Amino acid sequence: MKLHEYEAKNIFKEYGIPIPEGFIISKEEISKIDDIGINKPVVVKAQVLVGGRGKAGGILFADNKEELKEKINELFSKEIKGEEVEKVLIEEKLPIKKEYYLGIVIDRTEKRPAIMFSTEGGVDIEEVAKRNPEKIVKYHIEPRKEFLPYSARWILKHAGIPSKEIPIVADVMYKLYKVFKEMDAVLAEINPLVITEDGKVYAADAVLNVDDDAYYRHDYSKFEEFGKKEKLEFAYVELDGDIGVIGNGAGLTLASMDIIKEFGGNPACFLDIGGGASAEIVKKALKKVLENPKVRGVFINILGGITRCDEVAKGIVEILKEHPNVKFAVRMMGTNEEEGRKILEENGIPYETSMEEAARKLMENLA
Known part of the structure; x- marks a missing residue:
């Protein structure tokens, strides 16, 4: 089951991963737009479960309240890759200095999780793999052993990021693996993981897909897509x-x-x-x-x-x-x-x- 970005970010926040300040608004709450206070630039993001959302016009920017109302209405009136926009996430616009890629996935060939990190963030990781495969550091985790912070630092050292960034990014990597493991995920991804001008780290985007076969171990009923899942006979x-x-x-x-x-x-x-x-x-x-x-x-x-x-x-x-x-x-x-x-x-x-x-x-x- 795929979680929406705002749901994934709420979980990341519970685990101590920094996320931008923001809030969610649904199409049913559109009349409340006039009550929204905004005093800084924001990002308006369609909450749809498709890839390439930005290129498809699902991420817009606003500098003031009038622009924000315009962008919200624009997103609610369109479909992103065939999916209707029912909710939008409104977040502070970060002063981005660098963008990294961080993802954890089940490597079915190796039969264990793999952490992937790249200094080429904010773009499709598949494109990086084709164009600059040397820019991706891949690290397999033995599921029966604990993934410790020093392993995260080793990955980042081999990726070649500045030494002063290694502690804060390693902390996010370590916590993301905890999310991945404890939520029975098949994919956990932050793209981009950003470093801001003042040296802070944030999960600017969030992807979390959980294993359908692990429902019995969790209360997934709070997630939006759970209620929509069909009880198929095949x-x-x-x-x-x-x-x-x-x-x-x-x-x-x-x-x-x-x-x-x-x-x-x-x-x-x-x-x-x-x-x-x-x-x-x-x-x-x-x-x-x-x-x-x-x-x-x-x-x-x-x-x-x-x-x-x-x-x-x-x-x-x-x-x-x-x-x-x-x-x-x-x-x-x-x-x-x-x-x-x-x-x-x-x-x-x-x-x-x-x-x-x-x-x-x-x-x-x-x-």
């Missing part, structure tokens, strides 16, 4: 492509994603309907995929065991009544295969017994 992960991918079983679904890639497509999701899915669950799964406006086509790959092909076919037919223009490719084999194929044929829906052929035809139809 496994769903949204990706950045435009081809919906549905399978039954994680391995088959991953293989389906690979074959779509092989034929030049880019998966928009991983969706595993699991075993024994009914027509209703198939329908719900397809609805979920088609909620994504980027989806141009859907690849369905079913190898029926306890999952019945006729139930899958019924679900596909039902959703096509609501979305008649969607391009489908279906590969179906196994339990009640003949019945499933008959249902598809009667409704003019093509199917294949080869997933390679199904993927190839879908990409040809979308070309």
Whole structure:
């Protein structure tokens, strides 16, 4: 689950990480704008869960009250990368001298957390990795051992930051790892971590993503996205492509994603309907995929065991009544295969017994 910036900053503050002075205002509180007192320049930041928010116009600046009202209204009237702005964070504008990058992530290859630090802050870390990989210092942490302040100082020394900054930045790094560990996070990031003109350090931005499987250890109900989380009857992960991918079983679904890639497509999701899915669950799964406006086509790959092909076919037919223009490719084999194929044929829906052929035809139809 992704936390909004203001939520992440509140947690950082609890752990002693300095954050800029600020407050949150929702769209419902817009009438209170006239009551806002401002006597210094501020930053107005849309609270949306997308990357590249600044480049997309989600971060604005105001020097006085009139400008602030104008910027707040501007953000509330727009969408940032398809996400409507419901809240904005208003913070003091910091007198920035330097910007650093600090992030902690689960390195799944190494099966342990990795701290990443770079003197190139305020920009996408992926761009730094491509352009100047030597500017990123990466340090793996043994989860069964304590991460101590001297390790943080070692990282910063190797990053080449001035010695007088090392103690204050190391303190933030040490505390951020405590947040990461105690909140069961999969990502904790400060970009930029800024040094101001008067030599103070602040988390000017904050990202915190927590592990869905750790809900039972925490009270996440206070976070905004918790109440919005759907109780899905299938496994769903949204990706950045435009081809919906549905399978039954994680391995088959991953293989389906690979074959779509092989034929030049880019998966928009991983969706595993699991075993024994009914027509209703198939329908719900397809609805979920088609909620994504980027989806141009859907690849369905079913190898029926306890999952019945006729139930899958019924679900596909039902959703096509609501979305008649969607391009489908279906590969179906196994339990009640003949019945499933008959249902598809009667409704003019093509199917294949080869997933390679199904993927190839879908990409040809979308070309």
